[in-house]
Amino acid sequence: MEACSSNHPGLKTNIMTKKGVLYGMGNPLLDMTAVVDEAYLQKYDLQPNNAILAEDKHRPIYDELLNENYKVSYSPGGATQNTIRVAQWYLREPESTSFVGCIGSDPPEFIIKDDKTGQDTFGDKLKSCMKKEDIRTNYLVDPNAPTGVCAVLITGGNRSLVTRLDAANEYKQSHLTSPGTWSLVTDASFYYIAGYFLTVSPDSMVEIGEHAVKENKCFSMNLSAPFLSQFFKDPMKKVLPYCDIVFGNEDEARAFAKDFELNTTDLAEIAKKVAAMPKKNSKRSRIVIFTQGAEPTVVFKDNKAKEYPVLPIASEKIIDTNGAGDAFVGGFLAEYVQDKDIETCVNNGMHAAHMIIQVSGCTLPERQ
Template structure:
């Protein structure tokens, strides 16, 4: 089958612990609205507090895994996608495996004996989400697992790769292995800026793999942070997208295309020294449930059309469609079938 295993994702599988909270809750744990951070000791009691709320939901998540699941849903082609990451040997890990497999994704998890499956606190206030990730087992991924024949086989089979920038905190050597394979075999390697803290504190790891990226995804806050970290005197998102697309490349087969989302504002696409803006689908405020997974869903939708070799315009449309569906539901979830044409 031509599409079997065509898209491979690699990242931090996390079980989302999602609940609606208030401003006081955010202040108590020193959390900013619409941000994504790694948990510190002061955040740890928060997970139990969220779990005790009557509106709490558990959803298999993690940025890359969300995108891969959405791509799989959009494609409706069994086994088109695969995913690699690390979970614990526990009930949350089992839950995750069940959830992803039933979504049609071929998962090859590395199971860590000592650490529990990673969780992500999703604090929803007025539809906006703030994420605090406690990586636990997700932090234990090793490239030895990737090199095993049954897992490297997934890398060899795939023609497109997607890795969220969050994985730079865990296994940059695994990313490098996949990136170099993609460049050597003329395949398409894509990544995401993922969060301001990745651009700031993992700048060197990000710069090392940037030459291999054929598509760079991100949102406006991440793009502006990236520019600041690199001393670019601009916070103009279009200009930044263009500069990222012109960063030197390791392989000359594919040009680099930068895709930056801006919430309700148009999507910025930079390629060939030009910038194009694509409007998003308008959603009245009262229909917004929560923005958790919106960016991940956009990437999943985009990739679903990219691997079908559709033009960029169709990829962006699919991304906008998928994120529009996701923000009208709780967490990164979707109806049984997409209604995208």
């Protein structure tokens, strides 16, 4: 079985960034990627290009990948965690970023037998991968749940995702306010949390938002999924006033507009209305950024909307578009934390997305 590889061969960058300048909080997952055949998908009633939460009938998958001679590669997963990984890849300086979430106290069946590293649990493997990628972490460990995991089942050019959130759903605000975690918060000047965390600990998001307002730091969030604005509207309403930057794609933006009764489907107009919603920190005007696949990215800033065309790419080079949005945010924030102009930030976000859609999963190349 492959272990994760380091993305940093020790190169120096000309731009020094503060240690821990960008802080992320979200649902940490370990991705287990393996090539399977069509019969394997049929065995578990899976579609070749889909993403689902695991049901009871899918639970044997993870044990089978571990123990039935599949060649499995491991990498960190989860929306915010992937964004932080991409940002760190661009920033280069070790520990420019940090990430917090909840992993589990894994049972014996979560043991990975690796010829190179010996034996690790899923949580151990996740921590070691993040360490190799030079990201500071402080995971809460839940003794009653296993580490969240995503089976990434490759068939040809397709990728079927089967996710067990498990411990990722168990994050507690008390961990955020503990000294070891809160020091990561105070070290940072920029914060990013995907909207998925609204289902886990919105009070933790508010706690960070309050700190960001008090210290005039930048707090950003992703709308993440259309269902969030519908079924988690109240926690979203609590967190939005703290947001200096709001990210999303076209589907999420239009779902938000419907659920928050903005009375428009035009992306530029939605962005304008989101930017005008109540805001805690009056020292920062809100920026709203909506990606829309191959169509231009819409950015609303300083009371005007602007479109940025995406980088062209031949269709045969596109391997997997899942994760492109997370990569865009990571690329954008890597420049934004260095006080680059908005065009540079957007272009770097597009470069990141362009890079990620040409590989399976959020796989970062080694730096040359």
